[in-house]
Amino acid sequence: MLIKREPEIRSSEITPELVYRSRREFLRTAGVGAVGLATSSMWLGDDLAAQAVLANVKKSTYMVADDKPHSYEDITSYNNYYEFGTQKSDPARYAGQLTVKPWTVKVDGLVAKPADYALEDFIKPHQLEERTYRFRCVEAWSMVIPWVGIPLADVINRVQPDGKAKYVEFTTLMRPSEMPGLRGGGLDWPYTEGLRLDEAMHPLAFLAVGLYGKELPNQNGAPIRLVVPWKYGFKNIKSIVRMRFTEEQPQTAWNKANPREYGFYSNVNPTVDHPRWSQATERVIGQLFKRKTLMFNGYADQVAPLYKGMDLKKFY
Ligand SMILES: Nc1nc2c(c(=O)[nH]1)N[C@H]1C(S)=C(S)[C@@H](COP(=O)(O)O)O[C@H]1N2
Ligand SMILES: [Mo]
Numbered sequence: 001m002l003i004k005r006e007p008e009i010r011s012s013e014i015t016p017e018l019v020y021r022s023r024r025e026f027l028r029t030a031g032v033g034a035v036g037l038a039t040s041s042m043w044l045g046d047d048l049a050a051q052a053v054l055a056n057v058k059k060s061t062y063m064v065a066d067d068k069p070h071s072y073e074d075i076t077s078y079n080n081y082y083e084f085g086t087q088k089s090d091p092a093r094y095a096g097q098l099t100v101k102p103w104t105v106k107v108d109g110l111v112a113k114p115a116d117y118a119l120e121d122f123i124k125p126h127q128l129e130e131r132t133y134r135f136r137c138v139e140a141w142s143m144v145i146p147w148v149g150i151p152l153a154d155v156i157n158r159v160q161p162d163g164k165a166k167y168v169e170f171t172t173l174m175r176p177s178e179m180p181g182l183r184g185g186g187l188d189w190p191y192t193e194g195l196r197l198d199e200a201m202h203p204l205a206f207l208a209v210g211l212y213g214k215e216l217p218n219q220n221g222a223p224i225r226l227v228v229p230w231k232y233g234f235k236n237i238k239s240i241v242r243m244r245f246t247e248e249q250p251q252t253a254w255n256k257a258n259p260r261e262y263g264f265y266s267n268v269n270p271t272v273d274h275p276r277w278s279q280a281t282e283r284v285i286g287q288l289f290k291r292k293t294l295m296f297n298g299y300a301d302q303v304a305p306l307y308k309g310m311d312l313k314k315f316y
Helices: 017-031 047-054 072-077 090-095 152-159 253-257 302-306
Strands: 102-109 117-118 129-136 141-151 167-172 192-196 205-210 225-229 240-246 280-285 291-293
Touching: 047 205, 072 205, 129 225, 152 205, 192 253
Parallel strands: 102 240, 141 280
Antiparallel strands: 102 117, 129 141, 141 205, 167 192, 167 240, 205 225, 280 291
């Protein structure tokens, strides 16, 4: 079923994977880090400017997965994005029709600088980096994905939550005319997620706007999505239109739909089974043998202190 092919690359695309790879190789051998490129304020709104910026970001050496990244084809054809349907192939088939430019993110709640931010004012080119993270879905499959984006903490520091804020809630776009899955899917739309503020400020928490040096494909959550690599995939909310800072723990779409199966924390934990299946192992997409699931998806050294003293069976 998962047939490996070369990624299909439109001739209009400036940075196919192979070019990207060789450029990365070049940058490494040339010892070049960040390459300063077009930084006009409309950079993400303009296809060419965005491609030029995204193809040349610095590669983070900071806490990345050691495995080889999955292919562009795997990452962009086997997706969960219920707004477009519940089949793994639905997002690739239907998300192309989603309009992602222009895009604004509303920041509100307990924050000093609430506003409707144009995406390009939210994501500064010089802060971009590539982070290759292991990704673990609660359905017990995993991939390794080279994201491009900025640390979530950078954005949070800029909008300045006030002293009372303890959580941040994220909301996905809800646009029935472009999202056929909103008619079903069993979730109470719009899709929402949340993090405790200290989790959100953790240096591993990331806002992705790109993948493999290109703009995020719609099926992966364009134009901006969350990546929290120590948590199950459903925490990684796509196509974010709102960030709200709160004192109370926000509700989350999956917890509302099935509180017994999906908790607020959703940390990857091989010792706490899902009520309907084990979390001890995972199927690595494209590989024959299962691998053992690691505590906090392999990021325990970095994130375990966030949960010190908590009963992780209770706070699942
Ligand atoms: N808005 C929204 N975000 C979402 C989902 C969704 O259905 N809607 N699915 C989640 C789940 S279950 C997973 S596993 C990941 C999948 O991300 P990927 O398709 O980029 O691998 O997105 C998460 N974010
Ligand atoms: Mo998932």
